[in-house]
Amino acid sequence: MKRPAGSSLIKNLEFKVGALLVSTVLLVVGFVIYTMYARGDFQRTQNLTLIAPKADGVSIGMPMTFSGFPIGAVKRMQLSEDGNVRLEIAIPSKDARWLRENSVFTLEKGFIGGAKIKAHTSNLKDQPLADGASRTLLTGDATEEIPVLLEKLKSILNNIADMTNKESQINQTLANVQDVTHRMTGEYGVLEGVLGGPEKARQVVAVLEKTNALLASLNGVSLKVDAVLAKTDSRLFGPQGVMDQTQESVAKLNAILGDARESLKKADALLANAQAASADLPRITGNVREATADMANLRTEIDDSVRKVNHLINEINKKWPFARDVEIKTP
């Protein structure tokens, strides 16, 4: 490089170099101050100690998020005497309001990317988390579950393989179902499917048709029965019905029975006479012939009466359902 002879050849040399040096220094100092600000060196923070059984994937400066927003960072981490990891989290005071006494802290590790410390607060109206509080960090490692998951998955897959086997019960059941549904598409539909063939289904349909006819005739019968019952009712209990006549008959019967009693009394007297008469039979044999003629008349009369009574009783029995053996016999 050929140097120019003197500084006069370069315009404003001092100014240019000075401006460059000043701006460089300003840039560097400004950048350092900005990074200090960015690290939170100028803001008030409060401490939170999280205790975890292990801290895989946790590093200094790692953010703790609340609803996906970073509200603090891991400041320091160390192994405690009992083998647990103590993570000291610095939380800027303005972000501390998101953390409450009931807040829960989790360390989540996915398949890809680093671990994440998350804070969950269910009730934002709870007491604020105190400075220097200590909480347990719940760890949920998705990759740790994989072997267990694989083992379970394997047995499930085996089961499915057994189920989908050609001789498996499910396949047989499905074949049967197919059979049934195939039959269901026949002329008699579901009936055919359930009963197993068109022949049986046809019989059922026939039975149903017959039943229908039967029901129709039964309907007619019951209508008739209704009419008969109505008639019977009017005949039995209506004016001039059977009941009234029966009542009359009973009254008549009483009268007839009275007559019969009278006749029997007369017969008794007659028999007594006959006894007395028979004592001097030889004497009176002459009269006997007359008497016997009278007797025959009487007998005919009694018989007539008794027959009337019997007839009446029979009539009553026909009309009145009292099954009683009422018969009056002549001695």
Added chain:
Amino acid sequence: MIFVTNFLTRRGTALLATWRIWRDTLLFAARAILTAATPAAYNSATRTVVMKQIYFTVVQILPGFTLFAALLSYVLIQIVVTTAASYGLSEYALEVSMRLLVLELLPLITALFVALRSSSAINTEIALMKINGELLALENAGVDTMRLEFMPRVIGGMISVLALTAFTSVIALVLAYLAVYGWQTWSLPDFSRIMGNVFQNTVLLGIFLKSLAFGLAVTVIPVAEGMATPRMLFMAPISVLRGMVRLFFLIMLIEVASLAFKYI
């Protein structure tokens, strides 16, 4: 037998020469730093020379190089952001961009650019001064070559790498913000949080030290190599060639060392 002896002798000579030049380089670096750290070394003459060197190695190239770095940064940031999004890792895009550009690529590219532009020029200049006897004449005339010729170049080189790295880094960070969040300021807290995560004090110190080392390397090696040039004209290109190769290796060594220190 003689062949083996000759071979070993040649190898040994080459090795010793390599050692010697590295030792000279280190010694020169130490002397240059000592001189630069001595306030008495700066009189008005030295100041003018230092300012001129800064002008040539920084101010002249600042606009062009900044533009180029911005373009490169923007393309790389877009690649990182798009790739991260396609893998569902958008939340890491900004951090990856910052680490990739500000911590590694921009200091390295700056050092390489300054090396290509200024170091080759310095190496040629010193080598020619040495070959033409100019350096000897200056010293015979009582001029402190270290104070007036070498030290200003070292300072210019160091400030060049530092300033260019600072400018391009800030521009890259602004571009990264725009690429990830767009033209709005609502995401500044989020951006600041990631910045705070990435730029810990040790990381900042690491960038500063690395840039200083780069700046030292891009000036000390060409000066030392130029001074070590034998006084034969045909040695000038060879001197520049050696200086550039050694400079490349040293820059890569610094980069690898910083990476190893950071990640191992």
